[in-house]
Amino acid sequence: MNALTAIQPKLSLGDWLADLAVDALIDEADLSPKPGLVDRRGSGAHTDLHLGLMHASALALWPSFKAMAEAAQQRGEIALQLREDVGRIGREGEQEMLRVTGGVNTHRGAIWALGLLSTAAALDVNMLAPEQVALRAARLALLNDRAAPVTGDSHGAQVCRLYGVHGAREEAQLGFPAVIQQALPQLARSRAAGAGEQNARLDALLAIMTQLADTCVLYRAGMAGLTCMQSGARAVLAAGGCASLDGRRLLRDLERDMLRLRASPGGAADLLAATLFLDRLQHGLPAQLGSH
Ligand SMILES: CC(C)(COP(=O)(O)OP(=O)(O)OC[C@H]1O[C@@H](n2cnc3c(N)ncnc32)[C@H](O[C@H]2O[C@H](COP(=O)(O)OP(=O)(O)OP(=O)(O)O)[C@@H](O)[C@H]2O)[C@@H]1O)[C@@H](O)C(=O)NCCC(=O)NCCS
Ligand SMILES: Nc1ncnc2[nH]cnc12
Numbered sequence: 001m002n003a004l005t006a007i008q009p010k011l012s013l014g015d016w017l018a019d020l021a022v023d024a025l026i027d028e029a030d031l032s033p034k035p036g037l038v039d040r041r042g043s044g045a046h047t048d049l050h051l052g053l054m055h056a057s058a059l060a061l062w063p064s065f066k067a068m069a070e071a072a073q074q075r076g077e078i079a080l081q082l083r084e085d086v087g088r089i090g091r092e093g094e095q096e097m098l099r100v101t102g103g104v105n106t107h108r109g110a111i112w113a114l115g116l117l118s119t120a121a122a123l124d125v126n127m128l129a130p131e132q133v134a135l136r137a138a139r140l141a142l143l144n145d146r147a148a149p150v151t152g153d154s155h156g157a158q159v160c161r162l163y164g165v166h167g168a169r170e171e172a173q174l175g176f177p178a179v180i181q182q183a184l185p186q187l188a189r190s191r192a193a194g195a196g197e198q199n200a201r202l203d204a205l206l207a208i209m210t211q212l213a214d215t216c217v218l219y220r221a222g223m224a225g226l227t228c229m230q231s232g233a234r235a236v237l238a239a240g241g242c243a244s245l246d247g248r249r250l251l252r253d254l255e256r257d258m259l260r261l262r263a264s265p266g267g268a269a270d271l272l273a274a275t276l277f278l279d280r281l282q283h284g285l286p287a288q289l290g291s292h
Pocket of ligand 1: 105116154171
């Protein structure tokens with residue numbers, strides 16, 4: 001131990017995972033230019049959201065992510081009790097989000113995805129590769145939370161019924177394929193090609209948008225909106241991604257189309273945050289992580 005490590009405050013596992021989750025949400029919100037979404041330039045296709053609100057919401061969720069990680073440490077295994085703990089903490093987190101934002105839904109999907117992933121990470125800190133964490137999160141998501149309200153009238157539930165697609169719940173239950181199979185590989189490819197970090201993250205977002213049945217887009221813009229999102233994102237990547245001039249031009253076209261349709265890929269944005277979380281997590285525990 002040297003003088004510097006001696007004075008560094010101890011960080012618990014829950015602190016660290018909550019920091020990673022909130023950082024991922026703030027990095028997602030700040031990333032610009034994102035088509036249809038809130039970013040540093042403005043509110044995208046939203047009238048009730050802005051960057052300050054996204055930041056306030058992200059920060060307000062820190063105690064929820066920490067509590068989920070601590071529940072995982074206490075329970076120590078993937079079982080119904082842990083699923084019901086995180087379900088309750090997640091619902092309390094949603095209430096806190098709504099209190100801080102004055103009733104605006106900023107991060108419902110992110111609480112779900114990052115909550116499951118924080119819990120899954122805390123269950124086994126020796127297995128923090130993205131696929132391993134996503135698999136544990138999927139096993140947890142497959143358990144049926146008996147205390148969850150069965151209303152079936154959320155926007156996601158409505159469009160899943162109408163169009164026969166999989167939404168946020170199934171994305172988690174399948175082990176986050178949009179993150180594991182699309183976003184993380186694209187992030188690595190764009191970084192390796194020298195795209196620069198912001199462009200690589202935008203490319204990762206687009207990779208998610210090429211495939212995802214984003215229920216936010218479906219709710220506002222129907223199947224035409226979803227097809228427009230997916231084909232527009234494919235075109236940007238096929239043209240060389242956001243670091244290329246052709247890709248940037250097509251990204252502007254995609255943004256114009258999304259705004260015309262009032263479509264905002266909020267689900268894809270949540271999964272980009274999940275991507276950034278898993279990307280950082282795989283570098284392992286920080287040195288100052290003290291006793292948990
Ligand atoms: C199981 C739940 C995820 C509930 O799912 P369900 O689909 O029934 O409910 P929704 O309320 O629709 O929430 C799902 C949110 O997930 C995001 N999302 C959308 N599509 C996907 C997808 N294919 N894969 C993954 N994630 C997806 C999306 O969240 C973002 O969008 C929100 C803003 O939406 P928007 O439509 O723009 O705004 P609204 O105000 O709602 O409507 P407008 O009138 O403006 O159009 C924002 O929150 C982003 O985060 C979907 O909204 C789960 O939530 C659940 O059961 N929770 C209970 C607690 C729990 O069990 N937790 C466990 C561990 S944490
Ligand atoms: N940047 C963003 N804009 C709009 N909705 C979102 N949901 C999650 N992130 C978002």
